[in-house]
Amino acid sequence: MKELIEYIAKSIVSAPEGVKVTEEADDKAVVVVKLEVAPDDKGRVIGRQGRVAEAMRTLLRVVATREGVRARLEIV
Amino acid sequence: MRELEVGGKTVDEAIQIALEQLGVSEDRVEVIVLKKGRSGVLGVGAEEARIRVRLLPTGGEKADVIEMAKEVVSKLIESMGLTVNLSVPQPASGELPVILNIEGDDLGILIGRRGQTLASLQYIVRLIVAEKLKMWVPINIDVAGYKKRRYEFLQNLALRLADQVKKSRRLITLEPMPADERRVIHLTLADHPDVTTQSMGEGEARRVAILLKKH
Numbered sequence: 001m002k003e004l005i006e007y008i009a010k011s012i013v014s015a016p017e018g019v020k021v022t023e024e025a026d027d028k029a030v031v032v033v034k035l036e037v038a039p040d041d042k043g044r045v046i047g048r049q050g051r052v053a054e055a056m057r058t059l060l061r062v063v064a065t066r067e068g069v070r071a072r073l074e075i076v
Numbered sequence: 077m078r079e080l081e082v083g084g085k086t087v088d089e090a091i092q093i094a095l096e097q098l099g100v101s102e103d104r105v106e107v108i109v110l111k112k113g114r115s116g117v118l119g120v121g122a123e124e125a126r127i128r129v130r131l132l133p134t135g136g137e138k139a140d141v142i143e144m145a146k147e148v149v150s151k152l153i154e155s156m157g158l159t160v161n162l163s164v165p166q167p168a169s170g171e172l173p174v175i176l177n178i179e180g181d182d183l184g185i186l187i188g189r190r191g192q193t194l195a196s197l198q199y200i201v202r203l204i205v206a207e208k209l210k211m212w213v214p215i216n217i218d219v220a221g222y223k224k225r226r227y228e229f230l231q232n233l234a235l236r237l238a239d240q241v242k243k244s245r246r247l248i249t250l251e252p253m254p255a256d257e258r259r260v261i262h263l264t265l266a267d268h269p270d271v272t273t274q275s276m277g278e279g280e281a282r283r284v285a286i287l288l289k290k291h
Contacts, residue, residue, distance in 0.1 A: 003155040055196035
């Protein structure tokens with residue numbers, strides 16, 4: 001799951017070195033994927049009306065479903 | 077360069093109308109707001125919003141774009157833990173858009189409800205390729221011929237419903253559909269002698285109505 005978000009984020013931001021993705025399971029079997037980018041790149045990974053973030057969540061859901069878990073993407 | 081001026085109740089509505097007429101997504105155009113428009117009180121003093129949209133330039137060598145698109149799709153799908161084959165059902169030169177077909181087993185998961193996952197996948201691929209090439213290129217992604225079949229189904233449906241509208245003299249509203257599917261309906265019936273089409277509603281709920289032409 002981490003790989004997917006990392007690949008997308010690094011490919012669309014202007015400072016790929018500022019991209020940090022972590023993955024951790026919380027108590028309710030939900031995997032939380034945290035995406036951190038340089039402040040100037042935040043708009044890019046969110047997109048107009050959250051469109052980019054929404055698309056990333058949709059693709060993340062595919063991976064989560066295959067692995068039998070639920071996932072949540074947080075942009076911090 | 078193609079330009080278009082349209083009006084609507086709000087700026088957002090005008091943008092939607094323009095995108096539908098051009099058959100492209102929002103990342104393809106530059107929007108210039110000419111007049112913001114006002115809703116007025118009970119329609120009194122209402123003023124239409126007007127915008128101008130301009131298609132952003134596209135270009136580049138098609139073969140290069142195909143290679144780039146293939147690489148991006150492969151990496152993306154690989155990072156999702158899926159194994160697939162990619163085919164390019166078109167010659168490596170000539171007209172854009174670039175069409176990529178993803179083939180493999182159990183790919184329903186990549187299509188999603190009403191093709192939503194596929195739409196997200198295509199959006200992300202376009203975004204990444206645009207970032208790499210520093211320009212926007214039209215790329216269409218299909219999964220196991222899903223869109224091709226869906227478009228054919230919609231064309232038949234449009235013609236059938238047009239017949240019904242003609243006979244019953246009543247308007248028929250279709251279920252909500254994404255922009256590319258609404259476009260298929262509009263295009264299929266564009267030259268129909270008896271009916272015309274119109275999109276109504278906002279966002280996810282936007283749908284096409286087929287109605288009788290006024291003679």
